Amino acid sequence: MHKRMLFPLLCFLVVAFTHPVYAEPQPVAQVAQETVETLQQKVEDLEAELTRLRAQEEHYQFLKEEIGKYREFIEQERNELMLFQESLWTKFITILGILASVIGFMGFKTLADVKGEIKKRAEKSMEDIEKRTEQQLEELVQESVGYVRTKVDTLRQIIERETQYRSARVIAIGTEQDLESMGLEIQLLQEKGICVTKQPHPVCNLARQLERGEVDIVLYRYHPQESDQDPAFRQILETLCQSMRQVPLLVYAPSVHVVGGDKLALNDYPLHNFANTAATLVGNLYTLTHIFSKGVMKNDGPPVP
The missing domain is CATH 1.20.5 (Single alpha-helices involved in coiled-coils or other helix-helix interfaces)
Incomplete structure (x- = not known):
C-alpha cells in the first residue's frame, strides 16, 4: 500500500517543482501591480461601455421624441385634410343644389x-x-x-x-440804272424761286396791269433826287391808291430814308413795307409772296399756317 501511494506522491512533487511559479518565483509587489493594472483596465472598459450605452440611450430617446412629433404632425395633417374634404364636399353639394x-x-x-x-x-x-x-x-x-x-x-x-x-407776279419799278444795280438782289430772289420782272418807270403802265390783275407785288427802287424826294415814287403811290385792286408795295431804299412828302404820301397806303439791305429785301419779299401770291389770292385768303 505504501508503494502504491509513493508513485503519485513523486509525480505530484515533480509537477509542483516544475511549475513556472516554483521554477521562477516572482516578487509579490510585481504581482500586485499587474493585478491593479488589470483591474484599472477593466474599470476603464466598463466606463467606456457605460458611456456608449448612455449615448445609445440618449439617441434612442431623441428618436423617440422625433417619432412622437412626426406622429402628431401626421395626425394634424390628416385632420386638416378631412376638414378640407368635408368643406369641399359641402360646397359641391351646395353648388349642385343651386344648379338643380x-x-x-x-x-x-x-x-x-x-x-x-x-x-x-x-x-x-x-x-x-x-x-x-x-x-x-x-x-x-x-x-x-x-x-x-x-x-x-x-x-x-x-x-x-x-x-x-x-x-407770285412781282414787278420791280425804278430807273434803268437803279434796276441794273440790283443785280445781286435779283439773283438772290431768283435763287429762292421768286421771279421778278424789271419795268423802268418811264415806260411802266402800272394802272393797266393792276386793272388786268397782272400784278401781285410791287417792288420799288426808291431813289430821291431833288430836295430828298422821288417824283416817280409819288406817281406809283397815286396809282396804287386809285386802283380797285390794291397790292403790297415793298420800298427798297438802301442807304437812304423816305422822308418829307414822300413819307406822308406813303402813309396813305397801308399795304407797304421797307427794305434797306439785300437781306431784308429777300426776307420781306419772300414773306409777301407767301401771302399775296396768285394762287393764294385766288383761293380764300392766306394759306393755312
Missing part, C-alpha cells in the same frame, strides 16, 4: 334640353359679338379715314403754300 334649382326653374326636364338651350344661347352670344366687332371695326375705319383725310388735306395745303409763292 336653376335648371328646374327654367323648366328643363332632360339633359338634352339643357344642351340645346346652352347651344342656342352660345350662338346668339357669338352673333352679338360679331355684330359689335363689325360695328367697332367700321367706326375705327371711318375714324382712321377721317384722320388720314385731314392729314392729307393739311399736307396738301402746306405743299401748295410752299409752291404757290413761286407763281
